[in-house]
Amino acid sequence: MRSYQSVFKDETKLDINYVPYRLPHRETEKRLLMEFFKFILRFPDRMTQRVIVTGDVGTGKTALSQRFGAEITLKAKNAGHKLRYVHVNCREYRGRFSLIIHNVVSIFHPNFPKRGYTAEEILEALLKILEEENVYIILALDEFGSLIEQEGSEAVYKLTRIQEMRLNKPQRVSLICILRDLKPIGQLDSSSKSTLQQNIINLENYSKKQLADILSDRVNLACKPLTVSEDVVSLIAELAFSENGNARFAIELLWRAGKYADAEDRDEVTPECVRQAVSSIIPTIRKNELSSLKTHEKLFLLGVARIFKERQKAYTTLNEIEKAYAVVCEEFNEQPHSHTQLWKYLRFMSALGILKTEVSTLGKRGRSTLVYLPTVPARELEKELSEALKN
Numbered sequence: 001m002r003s004y005q006s007v008f009k010d011e012t013k014l015d016i017n018y019v020p021y022r023l024p025h026r027e028t029e030k031r032l033l034m035e036f037f038k039f040i041l042r043f044p045d046r047m048t049q050r051v052i053v054t055g056d057v058g059t060g061k062t063a064l065s066q067r068f069g070a071e072i073t074l075k076a077k078n079a080g081h082k083l084r085y086v087h088v089n090c091r092e093y094r095g096r097f098s099l100i101i102h103n104v105v106s107i108f109h110p111n112f113p114k115r116g117y118t119a120e121e122i123l124e125a126l127l128k129i130l131e132e133e134n135v136y137i138i139l140a141l142d143e144f145g146s147l148i149e150q151e152g153s154e155a156v157y158k159l160t161r162i163q164e165m166r167l168n169k170p171q172r173v174s175l176i177c178i179l180r181d182l183k184p185i186g187q188l189d190s191s192s193k194s195t196l197q198q199n200i201i202n203l204e205n206y207s208k209k210q211l212a213d214i215l216s217d218r219v220n221l222a223c224k225p226l227t228v229s230e231d232v233v234s235l236i237a238e239l240a241f242s243e244n245g246n247a248r249f250a251i252e253l254l255w256r257a258g259k260y261a262d263a264e265d266r267d268e269v270t271p272e273c274v275r276q277a278v279s280s281i282i283p284t285i286r287k288n289e290l291s292s293l294k295t296h297e298k299l300f301l302l303g304v305a306r307i308f309k310e311r312q313k314a315y316t317t318l319n320e321i322e323k324a325y326a327v328v329c330e331e332f333n334e335q336p337h338s339h340t341q342l343w344k345y346l347r348f349m350s351a352l353g354i355l356k357t358e359v360s361t362l363g364k365r366g367r368s369t370l371v372y373l374p375t376v377p378a379r380e381l382e383k384e385l386s387e388a389l390k391n
């Protein structure tokens with residue numbers, strides 16, 4: 001047997017902390033951020049900016065902010081300004097303002113004492129350091145909700161007002177506040193609310209097509225050529241789309257599916273690898289769900305399992321299922337049910353989430369319904385069903 005070393009050429013490109021150079025479908029939002037901060041490139045000492053970025057888990061908030069940060073710092077450098085982008089995950093500091101600000105100070109003064117100062121004092125120290133070094137910062141407060149939860153309005157007040165109180169000195173700290181939704185902002189006092197809420201960028205959940213674009217980029221960066229087919233990308237995109245358009249889920253799934261391919265010494269990532277990967281992340285089919293199916297529903301599903309076990313394609317059609325079902329019926333000495341019945345089974349199974357259907361308009365014969373086995377490995381499903389049917 002040939003031995004394939006790995007489907008990956010560079011696994012680090014699938015790491016959760018890797019920020020790709022290109023962010024498909026976030027270019028508009030990145031340009032908008034640049035618009036909001038553009039004046040800093042010309043007149044850094046005139047004013048500061050505050051922007052809120054919201055969006056569900058995996059909509060690219062962190063990645064967008066970091067990519068923007070890298071780009072604006074470079075532009076500022078070319079314009080001769082000292083601008084730093086500082087990204088802090090508030091949750092890592094349990095939302096405690098003094099720890100968060102201490103972390104920022106220690107970027108400039110690594111030995112700044114951890115204890116003995118109040119939040120205001122550390123903030124004052126930070127402003128003084130920025131003044132001395134003539135530096136401006138864009139402070140991205142990621143998971144901003146946890147800061148509000150811990151400190152309420154106080155922290156926002158300090159961040160915005162303390163620098164305003166330093167009369168006749170340029171303001172040096174701009175903010176990007178990153179959070180899932182605006183609910184925590186609603187808890188702030190009205191003055192903090194109005195300072196923050198002027199510029200809001202909301203990231204919509206990704207569509208299936210958008211997830212597929214993001215995945216294709218990542219496949220090119222991380223995997224060897226011809227190891228991940230378009231069908232597999234489409235299957236992963238479909239699954240991540242049903243997880244609320246979560247790009248993080250999509251990328252993790254790609255990585256895990258690649259790991260299963262490597263473990264089985266395959267030269268490509270198959271749909272079955274993807275299903276194995278999913279079932280390792282989210283609980284999939286429960287046995288009692290299978291045992292509640294009627295005999296012909298089980299026979300139908302066994303037909304589907306056999307198709308996917310033997311083939312590498314990500315989807316099948318009702319026509320093919322009907323044939324496989326007929327073979328299974330013969331094996332178990334059952335009279336096959338009608339085409340109309342099978343349609344009902346298919347609808348029922350997709351309602352249960354065991355199967356997924358999608359109407360394809362691209363087929364040669366016009367519209368046809370494609371059937372996916374989304375989350376359960378075909379092998380596992382076949383085994384469970386064969387046992388259940390034998391009893």
Ligand SMILES: Nc1ncnc2c1ncn2[C@@H]1O[C@H](COP(=O)(O)OP(=O)(O)O)[C@@H](O)[C@H]1O
Pocket residue numbers: 015016017018019020022023024025026055056057058059060061062063064214247248251
């Ligand atoms: N538009 C995109 N293009 C490429 N990768 C993306 C895009 N959006 C998100 N990602 C990737 O998906 C994962 C989750 O994104 P992240 O920024 O952490 O989401 P959030 O902070 O909104 O939860 C990261 O690995 C990120 O690099």
Ligand SMILES: [Mg+2]
Pocket residue numbers: 061062063142
């Ligand atoms: Mg994030």
